[in-house]
Amino acid sequence: MEILLAIMTGVLYAAGTYMILRRSIVKLIIGIILFGNGVNLLIFLLGRITKGNPPIISPELKHFTDIYADPIPQALILTSIVISFGLQAFAIILVKRAYKVLKTDDLDMLNTLDEDS
C-alpha cells in the first residue's frame, strides 16, 4: 500500500508543480493546493501508516494496549492543513484582487516589475 501511496504523493507533487508552472493565476493556486496535499501525504507516509487503530485511548483504559497510529505526524499535518488553509484563503483573495487590478488571469502580465525601472 505504501508504494501506491508513495506514487500518489509523487503524482501530487508533480501535478502541483505542473500547475504552478502554468500561466493562469487560478491554476497556480490549484497547484499550490495540490502540492500541499502531496506534502501532507508525504509526512503521513513517512510517519509510517497503521490501519484502523487511531491514536485514541479507549474510554476504559489509561493507555494503549494495542498498536496505534503515530499521533505526531497527524498533529503536524493538522497544523499544516490549518496553516495552509490560511495561506490559501489569502492566496485566493490575492488572485481576486490581482484580477481586479490587472484585468487578467495571465501571470505573464506580471513581469513588468523585474525589468529595470
Add this chain to the structure above:
Amino acid sequence: MSELLIIILSSLGTLFALLAAIGLIRMPDTFLRISVNTKAATLGVGLLLAAAAIFFNDLAISTRVLAIIIFIFLTAPIGGHLLGRTGYFIGNKLCDKTHIDDLKDQYNKKTHELSSNDQEETSVEKENK
C-alpha cells in the same frame, strides 16, 4: 441475531447505493440523475448507518447515528432541489422523453424570480401531443 440484522441492513444499503450509482450512469439527463441520486443514496446510506448503530449497541452512538440519518434526510433533498433548480437555470437539457415542462419561461432571467403564472400548455407538451 444482531449480526444477521447487520448483514441484511448493510446488504440492502449497499444495494441501494449501487443502484444509485448505476442510475447515475444510466440516466439520460441531469434531473433524472438527481432524482436517482437523492433517494437511493439516502436510503442506502441510512441503512448502512443503521447497521453501525446496531453493531455498537450503545445509546449514545445510536442517537448520534440517528442524528446523522436525520441530517442526511434533511440535507439531501435540499441539495437535490438546489442542483435541480440550478441545472434548469443554467440550461441543462431535459432528455428527449420529457413531455411536460411547466417550468419553461417561468424564470425571470435577470431577477431569478419564479412566477406562478398559468401557462396552460407548454410547448413541449404540445409537441408531444
Add this chain to the structure above:
Amino acid sequence: MKTLILKTASDILLPVLLLFSVFILLRGHYLPGGGFVGGLIAAIAFVLDAFANGLENSRKIIKIHPGFLMPLGLLISFASAVTPVFFQDLPFMTGLWASGHIPVIGKIGSALFFDTGVYFVVVGVSLTIIFTISENA
C-alpha cells in the same frame, strides 16, 4: 439565492449546527474533534445562513462581530498559555488542571480554555474571510 426551501432549512440547521459545533469542541480532548473543527462547523452554519438568507441578514443575527471574535479567541488562548508564567512561574503553555471532575466536560483545565480560544478564532476568521468576500463579490 432566492430559495425558500434552503432558507427554511438553514433556519433550522443554524442552531443545530451551532450546538453540534460546541459538542465537537468539548469532546476534542477525548475523541476526534476539538476547537478547530468545532469552530469550522460553527462558521459553516453561518455561511449556510448567509447563502440562504443573504449576507446582511447573517450579519444582523450574529450578536458578536466576527472581527471581535478573533482577538477575543486569541486572548483566551493566550491567557491560558501565559497564566502559568505569571501566576505560578511555570513555563509558557503549562497545563493547569482544576482538581475534581466537572460533569459534562470532564476535567477542566487550561487546555479546554485554550481549545475554546481556538474555536472562537476559527469562527471569527472563517466568517471574516467569507463575509468579506461575499460583500465584495
Add this chain to the structure above:
Amino acid sequence: MSENIITYPLIVHLFFSIILMFFWNKVKVQKIVTIIGNFVALGVAIAVFIFTWKNGTHVVNAGNWEAPFGIVFVGDMLSATLILLTAIAGLSVSIFSVISIINARLRFGFFSVYHFLLLGLNGAFLTGDMFNLYVWFEIIIISSFVLISIGGEKNQLEGAVKYFTLNFFGSLIFLTALGVIYGLTGTLNMADVAVKIQQVDNQILIDVCAVLFLTAFAIKSAVFPLNFWLPASYHTPPSAVSAIFAGLLTKVGVYALIRMMTLIFPHDVFLMNVLLVLSVLTIISGSFGAIIQNNIRKVFSFLIICHIGFMIGGLGIFNVLALTGVIFYLIHDIIVKTNLFLIGGLIYRLKSTTNMKNIGGLYKSYPKISLLLLIVLFSLVGVPPLSGFWPKISLFLSSYSTENYWYLGALILGSFITLIVVAKIWSEVFWKNQPELKVSKRFIFFDKLYPIQKWQFVTPIVLLALFSLYIGFGAEHIQSLSERIAEDLYNSQNYIDAVLKP
C-alpha cells in the same frame, strides 16, 4: 529572575497585537500602543540579552514537558542577540511607520500584523523545535504577505503574487524536509534530531534531508538561485515594510541555515560545498543585479542578496573564525539593511520617487540628512572602521586559510561592487543636480511636514545609524560577542546538553 524570561518577547508581542486588534479603528491609539509595545519589547530584549549573557544557554520547556517531548525554547547567545536586534530594528521601524504609512493602511490592522511579524521573528529565533520553527516561519510569511500586498496597487500585487508563490513553495519544501527528518529520526526537537540523526546509517538520506532544509531556508534567505522573489517584491510595499523585511526576513533564513548547519548537519561536507558554491553565485548575482539597477530600492534589494552570499559562504567554511565573521556580519547587516530601506522611504518622501535618474541634488538641499545617510551607506560598504568592515577580516582570513579562493574572490568582488554602487548612488542622488520632476500636486513632500513629523522620519534612521556606528567603533564588543556565539555554535554539544539534560 526565572528562565521564563526568554519567552517574554513572544508574550509581549502577542499581547500587543491582541490589544491592537481590539482598537481596530482607532489609528491614534494604535500608534501609541505600538510604540509603547516596541519599547517594552526592547526592554525585554535587553533583559533577555543580559540574562543570557550571564547565565549562558538556557531552556524553557513549553508546557513543562521535558525535551524532546514538548516544544522547547532555547535562549543562547545567538538567539538573545538576534532578539535584541529585532527589538531595535522593530522599534525604529515602528516609529517610522507611524509617520510614513498613511492612515488608510493603518486602519487595516497594520500594526497588529507588524507585531505578529515581530512575534514570528522572535519565535523563530527562540525555538528549539523544528516543526515549531516551521510554524514561526509561517506566521512570518503570512504577516509578510499581508504587509506586502495590502493596498494592492498594480506593482505591489505583481510583487505580492511572486513573493507569495515562491515563499509558499519554500514552506512546502520545508514541510517536506520535516517529513523526511521525522521519518528518519522520529523526533522534531532540534537537539534530539542532532543526536538521533547520528544513528541513521544512510548518509545519503541525511544529505537529502540537509538539501531540502537548505532549499527551504535558502529560499527565505534569498540565496541564488532561489532569490528571485526578493528583487521582484521588496521595492513595492511601503518603505517601513520593506525595511523590516530587508533587515530581518532574509536574516531569519540565514539564522535557520546557521542553526541547521551547526547543530544538525555539522561537518556535512556535501552541504558545506553546496553552500560555498551557492555563496559565490549569490554574491555574483546580487552584485550584477545591483550594478544595473536605477531604482534605489531595487539596488538595495540586490545588495541584500549579495551580502547574504557573504554570510552563506562563511557558513560553508564552517570553522569558528568563519562563523565569527558570519555572526558579526549578520549583526551589522540587520541594522544597516533595515536602515537602508528606511532611507529609501525618506528619499521617497523627499523626492516622490526612488528612481536615481529622477533624483538629484540631495546633498545641496539637505546636507545634514545627506551626511546622516552617508554614514549608513558607508557602514553598508564597510568603509573602515564602520560596521561592515570588521566581519570581512574574519571572512577573508577564514576563506584564505581554508583555501576557498573562489569565495574569497567573490567577497572581494561583492565588497567592491557594493562600494561602487554606493558611490554611484551618492553621485547620482546626492551630487547630481535635481532633474525635472513630475509630481502630482497631492504628494506631500518632506518640506511640507511639521517639524515633529520630520523628526519622526529622521529619528529612526539616526537611531539605527548610531547603532551602526557603535558596531563599527565598538567592534571589540561585537567581536567578542560574535566569537562567543561562534564558539557556542561550533561546539554544539553544549546546546544539546542544555536541551536534553536538564
Add this chain to the structure above:
Amino acid sequence: MKSQFLSNILLMLIWVFLTGSYNAYNFSFGFILGLLIIWLIGYSVGQTKYIKILPRVIAFFFYFVYELIIANLEVAYEVMTPNLNVTPGIIKIPLDVETNLEISLLANLITLTPGTLSLDVSDDKKVLYVHSMYVKDRDEFIHHIKNGFERRILLITR
C-alpha cells in the same frame, strides 16, 4: 418568548442526544447552551404545538417510509432493467400549504421519494414545480401529491 423557550427545549434535547449522556447535569448544560445560541442568533423555530402533533408525526413518518420504499423499488427496477422506460416531465403543482416550513417540508419529502424532485417554489409561494420520472397524466400526478404528502403535512401543522 414561548416559541423561544420551545426552541430552547428542542436544542437541549438534541444536545442530550448528541452527547448520549442522560443525566441532569447534561440536560441543564444543554439548556444553557441552547439559551446561549438562541441569544446569539436571535432565533426561534416557529409557532407550532409540538406536543399535540406528535402522534400525527409518527403516523406521517410511517407513511413516508412506505412511500420511500415503494418508490425506491420502482427506481431500482428502472435502473436494473436494460431499457429505460421513463416518461419524465416538470409539473406545476398548486399549493395549499402556506408557511415556509410547510412548503419546505412538502418539497423535501417529494424530493426524498425516488423518481420525483422538487425543482423550485414560485416566489409567491403558490406553486411548486416538480420533476418526475413517470408522469403519465398531469392531474393524476398532482392529485397524488396533494392527497398524499400535502394533506398529511397540513394535518400535522394545522
Add this chain to the structure above:
Amino acid sequence: MILNDFLYYIILPLLSFSIVLVFIRFLKGPSIVDRIIALDLIVTIGIGIISIYSIINNQPNFLDIALILALIAFLGTVAFTYYLEKRDNNE
C-alpha cells in the same frame, strides 16, 4: 468474524465499485451540475463506507466523521449552486 469478512470482502468492495461508477459520471459530466451531483453522491456513499469501516474496526469514533461529512458536503453543494446561479447573473 463472519460479519467482518462479509463486510470486508463483499460490502466494502461493492461500495467502492459504486464509487467508481459515480466517479465515471463525474469524469463524463457533461454538465457541471452532473459533476456536482456525482461529487455529492461520492460523499454520500463515502459516509456509507465509513460506517461499515467503523464496524470492521470497532471504532465508533469514525461515525463522527460521517456526521461531519454529511454536514459539510451539503454546504459544498450549496456553494456550487450559489456560484452557478451568480455566474449566470453576471454574464
Add this chain to the structure above:
Amino acid sequence: MLFIVCLGFLLSIAILFIHKFIKGNWAWLSTLIPLTSFLYFLSFIGDIAQNDVIKVSYSWISSYSVDLSFMLDGLSLLFVLMISGIGTLVFWYTSSYLKGHEYLDRFYAYLGIFMAAMLGLVLSDNLITMFIFWELTSISSFFLIGFNNESKSSRKSALLALGITGVGGLFLLAAAVILGQVTSTYTISEMLSMSNEIAMSSSYTFIVVMIFLAAFTKSAQFPFHFWLPGAMKAPTPVSTYLHSATMVKAGIYLILRFSPILGETSLWNTTLITIGAITMLYSAIQMLFRTDLKAILAYSTICALGILTFLTGLGTYEALVAAMVFIVVHALYKASLFLITGIIDHETGTRDITKLSGLKQGLMPIAVAGFVAALISGGVIPTLGFVGKDLIYESTLHFKNNAWLLTGIAIATNVLLFYGGFLVGVKPFLGKKPEALPHLHMPSIRLWLPPMLMVLLGLVLGFMPYLLGDSLIMPGAEVLSRGESGLHLKLWHGFNTMFWLSTLTIAFGVIVYLVLKPSDKLLRFSEKFEFISPKSITQYLVSLFKIMSKYWTMLFQNGYLRHYVATYVTFIIVLVGYLLLKDPVLKIDYNTLADLTVYEIVIIIIMFLSTLFTVFTPSRLAAVAAMGIIGFAFCLLYLFYSAPDLAMTQFSVDTLTVILFVLVLYRLPKYLKFSKNYLRVEHGILSTIFGGMITFLILKVISEPKNSEISNFYAENSYVLAKGKNVVNVILVDFRGSDTLIEITVLIVAAIGVFGLLKLRLKARDKK
C-alpha cells in the same frame, strides 16, 4: 600622536559647524590644522635623526589585534612632514583660491579628513589600522575629486578614482589579513624580524601580489594609472595635495615600508622594476601629447611615481635613498607647479598650453617660481632635483643586472620630465601675451606665497642637501635598508659619470622642449590610439561587465514567475537527484508494509484520476470540483489509516476552500490555456521527474527503521499526565500547544489580510 591624528579628524568635522565663519575672511585660520601637525612632527626631528623610533599604542579591538599603534621613524617622519607641510601651504592657498565658495567649509572638512587619514596611514604600525586609514584616504579623495559635483565629468572621475583605489584597498585588506595570519601579528614593526618566515611561507606570492595591486592602484602605476588624469577634475588645491605629497604617494609608502619585510626576492624586485619602468616611459610619452597644463602634470606625476616604484624595485641602499630624495623633490616641484597652474587658471581662465604665453607680464614672481620649479623638476644644478637625479643614475648604474638599460630608461624618462616641467613652469610665461587673455595682475599673497616657499626650499635644500639627508633621509633609509648606511647627501660629487648623464639629460630636455610644440594636432593624433589604452580597455571591460550583469540578471530575474518556479524545482532535482542516484537501489521490506485492499486501491485510483482531471480539464469549476473529490479521497485515506481528526479537518478545510474559490471564481475571466506547447512538455517532464524523485525518496525513507521514542511517550502519558485520550488533540493543545497558538495566529493574520486586500482602497495621493 593619536591625539594629533584624531585632532585632524575632529577639527575637520568641527569646521562644518562654524561654516559661516570659515567661509568668510577667516578661512585662512583652517591652516592651523595642518600647521599644528607640522610643528608637532617637526619637534621629533631631533630624536629621529638619532635613529630613534617613537611608538605609541592604544588598544582598540583586541580580539582582532587591531590597535591604534603608531610608529614614528625616519620614513614616516619624512612623509608626515611632507603631508602636513604641503598641507599647510595648500590650506593656506585654498583660503584664497576658493574664497567665498559656497561649500568652502565642506571642502576644508574633506581636505582635513584626508590629511588626517594620510597621517594615520603613514604613522600606523598596525597593518589593519593602516588599511583603515588607507580606505579613508580613498573615500575622502572621492569627495575631493568630486567636489564640483554638479559637473558630470567630475562625478565620473571621482567614481573612477574610487573604483580603482577602492579595489586596491580590498587587495590591501586581503594582504593584511593573510600577513597577519602568517606572522600572527598585525604590527608592522614586528613583521620586520619575520621577513624570512614570510618569504618561506606558501602565502608569500599571494601577499606580494596583493600588496602590489594595492600599491599600484593607489600610486597610479601602469595599467592602473588612468584614474589619475581624470582626478584633475578636482579643484587645483586638491590636485596639488593628492598628487604631489599624499594620496598617490601612499602606494609608494606601502611598498617602501614593506620592502624590508617582503623585498629582496626576484618577484619583488623584477615586478617593481618592470612596472615602474613601463609606467615611467608610458606616462612620459603620454605627456608629450597633452595640452592641458594639469594633464601634463598628471602624466608627469604618474611618471614620477613610476620612477619611485622603479627605484624601490632596485632595492639597493642607494636606490632607496634616491627614492626618498626624489619623493621630496617631486613633492616640492609638483606642488609648486600645480599651484602655479592654479594661479594661471585662476587668472586667465584657461589651462590650455597652446593658448598660454607671455604671462610674465603681470605675473613675474609667479614666472620666477615656475622657472625654479621647472629647474627642480629638470634636475638642474643647484636644485634638490639635481641631487635626486644624481642619486637615481647612481643607483641604476650600480645595479647588478642590465645597468645600462635601466639607466637608459631613467635618462629617457628624465628628459621627458624635464620637458614637462618646463612646459608647465616656463612656457606659459614666455613669449607674447595673446590678445584673448585678459589683463593680468598679481594675485593675493595667499596664492603665490606657497609655491614660492616651496621652490625656495627646493633651492635651499639643493645647496644644502645634508639638511634633509641627515635629518630625514638617512634615518628613513636606515629603516629600509638591511644594515647599510652612511651615504651623505651632497650637491656636488665632481664630474663623475652621473654628472655627465645629468648634463646629457638636460641637454636632451632642452632639445625636446625646443623641438616639440604641444598642439591639438598631437593630442588628436594620440587619441587615435586611445582605444588600446588601459583606460579604454578598462572602460570596455566595465561595459562588458555591465552587459554581462544585465544578461545574467535578465537570464535569471526575467520576471516570469514560472521560470522562477522551474528554477527552484530544477535546483532541488539537481541536488537531491544527484544524491539519490548515488544509491539508486530500493530495499523495501514488503512484510512491513500495509496490505493492499480493494477499497484503498479504488480510492487511490480515484484520487489519481481526479488529479489528472484537475490538471487537464478546461473548466475551472470542474477543476475545483475535482479537487473536492481529491479532498474527499484524502479524508477517506486518513480515516483508513487511523487519523480521524485529520479526516475531519481535511474535509472541512477543503470545503471551505471550495467555497472561497467559488465565491471568487465567478468574477474571473475565461480559463485559458496560455502556455505554448513546448513549455507544457518541458514543464511536464520537469514535474514528472520531481514527482518521481519524491516517490523514490519516500520509498527510501520508509525502508529505514523508525525511532518511536517520542510517540511512545505521548501514548503513555497522554491520559496519565495530560488528561486527554485523543492523543492527537492532546498534542495539539498541550504537548505542542505552542504550535497551535501560532497556527490560529496565522489564521487571524490571513483574515486581516483578506479584509485589508478587499476593503482597502488607497487614495490617489499614495499612488506613484
